[in-house]
Amino acid sequence: MPESTCKQNLIRFNSLQVNKMKRLLELRQNKASLVKSANSIMSKVETEKRSMTGEENTQLTELRSQLTAINSHIEHAQALADEERTLIGESTEERTSDKPSNTEMRTFVQTGDIRSLSVGVNADGGFAVVPSLDKVIAVQMRDQVTLMGLATPKTISSSSYEQIVSVGGGQSGWAAESETRSETATSKMNKVSIAVNALYAYPKATIEILDQNDFNIEEWLASETSAQFAEDLNKALFVGTGTGQPKGILTYTRSATPAFGEIKEITSAASGVFDLDDVRALKKALPKAYRKAASYIMNDNAAYALQGIKDTTGRYIYLEAVTAGEPDTLFGKPVHIDEQMPDDEILFGDIARGYTVVSHTSGTKMIKDMITTPGFVKLHNTAYFGGGVTDSKALVVLKKKAA
Template identity: 35%
Template structure:
């Protein structure tokens, strides 16, 4: 018997139910998508508000795992176990070396506010000691013909530079409530406080330091009136102002003499160093035709100039007074050496001064005159 196949048409009512189900599924998918979009927008708004919130010092420290563990784990809550797993320099009594990102901010801030550091030769070392041999004279070259004999030259004279070093410290403190506030830029605040205190202390030492547990300032070098050819190594040449208590009758001439006492190659990069009181007197000096010796910077950010050379204000320089050295002129990049260990160490102390948490920060810094021909001084003397 033949088999008859019948084609069954879908009921129109069932098709309408399928359309409704598909519409409901589509609406659910759109609702889920809107929810995801709203969540992403919320996260972006939080990130935008965090980025727009100004930091206390505008530092902008990176948020790597080392920095996050150091700041959130140790600085905020005093947990040392996280640091011991990440850092090689560990000492519960001597402090922990700060991450490189924070140490870079401290170093950059110190350059901005420490006048001598900004123009001197800075060397970073891995140890607390530093030594350098420099040549102080002797002929190590000569002229001969193509086939002529090469006579023996004189042996060079060498001197060893060992800058005195000392431990520079700062002790900023904060309340625990400040540390518990997640919006408080702890790393930026701490870097700014440490750098400010370090710069203030070392700025004075680079100028007037005794060399005992601190750098030896360039004003503590032996002064001499002898020229570069005959002066003892390590002593700085000075010229007198021509007056026992002031800058004299023709101070502009003395300043020109001071510039010309410096060798021509060293004048490139040379600067004036004086405090604001001396600067006020120097800015009033005029030439014979009435023109000011002082030349204000023509572009924002460029230093003012005196006789064509930049002026650095250092408040630790002495005022104009009898037997003082209120003005220095020289190439400090060649003339003064600053040495420092590579990292700053911080010890967290929540016990000594409750309810404050103190942060004891240390750094080893040294300094000494490197090339005594590169710095000249003006002395208030007849």
């Protein structure tokens, strides 16, 4: 069969399926109305503590007759819909992967029938989780959320992630052959806990647009959801309060001599500016063990201020990337730009060892909403994220001295 004919048959099949689901919904609504009317008659009789009148008896008998007929209609319609659904892969589209077709996504969005998706659904909860869509959203978010691409990612199935971190203090020793070996001190350990919290996005589209067969449902959901998720998550990973959201990397206590869980901070020599010695001091302030994989995070204004600084040989210390997609460098280390960083601060360190971004295995849950905004279909998407510093020794902040 020609591809064009298959597509036309698929469009007609999808249209019929949507109409049948709408008809089934109407039948159930009519049934609810009949039950309400019957209950109203019975309630009136019971409240007035009397026998049923002849007219009421006739009305109730008619309502029961209509209910019997509509129950039979619903039963047949539901059975037929279930049988036709099993033919989707044979007569219209053959599923070759776990990725649902645009037709199946449209059926879910238009009718709320999650069974048509065939994958990643929860009928009891009334939501859908589409693994292929979840992966697309995750990839797009990694490109848009700075710390998701730099920090250590963790995926959990519980409400929080816990990590044991060494704070040092361990000892070793030397011994000659046959010499007695004394017990050495062990490292002190502390526990870091990062909770996950709900992040939601609520993209909407008109019913008319969704009715168009060339409208890519998955692409719309992925772009809208990832954009809304990315904006809020990126901000929270930098300045989140830690209550109902991630604890931002910039919100931790800082000190020139930091304790466990505090980030080291140094200040510029002169008020309001960064110079060559300040940037050198920032590099030196990070313990050598963390320098190999270290990088910088700053905003555009801070980067611009550094671009004119030269070292003692006359070479610029800040070099713009010559290859698309590659980061700029400062003293040979990558520079990542994010506008959540303030003008007067530069973060330096091994971000992967210093900060962890946590996500939940449940993925992005979708619930259809055609009620709250008439004329629009909205998808309430929810995912769970957390974030927190795990090894504060891996991070240092250079801050401009106040005037």
